[in-house]
Amino acid sequence: MSASIHLEATLFSGQSFAWTQQDGIYQAVLNQELVSFTEESFHTVVSSNPQLRHYFDMDWEYEKALSHLSSLDGHLSEAIQSYRGIHILNQDPWEVLMSFLLSQNNNIKRIRSMYQKLSEVYGAHIEGPWYAFPRPQHLQGVTQRELRALGMGFRAPYLLDAIQNHAILAGIPLLSDQKASEELQTIKGVGPKVALCILAFAYHRQQAFPLDTWMLKVMKTYYPGRDASYFAPYAALAQQYLFHYERTQGGRS
DNA sequence: GGCCAGGCCCCAG
DNA sequence: CTGGGGCATGGC
Numbered sequence: 001m002s003a004s005i006h007l008e009a010t011l012f013s014g015q016s017f018a019w020t021q022q023d024g025i026y027q028a029v030l031n032q033e034l035v036s037f038t039e040e041s042f043h044t045v046v047s048s049n050p051q052l053r054h055y056f057d058m059d060w061e062y063e064k065a066l067s068h069l070s071s072l073d074g075h076l077s078e079a080i081q082s083y084r085g086i087h088i089l090n091q092d093p094w095e096v097l098m099s100f101l102l103s104q105n106n107n108i109k110r111i112r113s114m115y116q117k118l119s120e121v122y123g124a125h126i127e128g129p130w131y132a133f134p135r136p137q138h139l140q141g142v143t144q145r146e147l148r149a150l151g152m153g154f155r156a157p158y159l160l161d162a163i164q165n166h167a168i169l170a171g172i173p174l175l176s177d178q179k180a181s182e183e184l185q186t187i188k189g190v191g192p193k194v195a196l197c198i199l200a201f202a203y204h205r206q207q208a209f210p211l212d213t214w215m216l217k218v219m220k221t222y223y224p225g226r227d228a229s230y231f232a233p234y235a236a237l238a239q240q241y242l243f244h245y246e247r248t249q250g251g252r253s
Numbered sequence: 254g255g256c257c258a259g260g261c262c263c264c265a266g
Numbered sequence: 267c268t269g270g271g272g273c274a275t276g277g278c
Binding site (some may be wrong): 103111154190210211215228243 | 258
Binding site for chain 3 (some may be wrong): 254255256257262266
């Protein structure tokens with residue numbers, strides 16, 4: 001059993017936009033159900049629930065991966081020391097697809113608020129202020145005008161194309177990384193970077209190494225001339241540490 | 254109040 | 267194949 005998961009760094013490092021944290025309570029709707037826990041109750045809540053165990057990826061080889069990555073270089077080792085316990089979640093592919101369509105030329109705060117907006121307007125009501133993220137069938141018939149009125153901006157047509165072609169997602173597990181990426185990119189608004197985020201955060205492909213503006217800066221500064229292969233076979237996990245570290249303290253005075 | 258954000262589309266060369 | 271403008275919006 002792996003040591004400890006770093007809940008805050010895992011849930012707020014830009015791989016999921018479903019979570020809130022207030023007064024020490026983490027909450028989100030998963031599988032049409034409200035999930036709540038604190039740092040103290042997390043293990044009790046999760047260990048008795050196989051679906052949550054899988055969602056939080058509690059049985060993967062994090063010890064082995066971190067031991068390897070820490071040996072690579074000082075910068076990565078520092079990022080790992082700072083946030084040891086980041087897990088890569090096994091999220092629903094549909095929600096990850098939609099989330100990262102929203103992500104382009106956008107910031108994490110606003111991605112989260114747009115995700116919540118779609119949930120409140122089109123998703124099933126769960127309880128109190130909580131809504132599930134809408135399934136594709138809940139979004140049939142939605143128009144571009146509606147989506148733009150909700151503030152989705154130029155991403156509206158991309159969301160519509162994803163709604164029409166969501167069936168692509170079911171076939172992704174059968175494909176190689178390369179073929180899977182090409183298949184995802186047949187959806188409008190999905191380019192190389194968004195495809196890699198989907199492969200990493202929904203399909204747990206460890207070779208996926210998405211490069212956004214932050215990661216481009218990291219690579220230029222600390223890893224000139226290198227690429228994902230340097231971090232193999234744990235590129236996705238390395239990327240998540242480097243991304244989060246850069247956005248929080250790394251490089252800041 | 255301008256700059257920037259987990260980019261991509263589209264069109265020129 | 268590569269480069270660069272345009273794109274909606276709001277947080278800061």
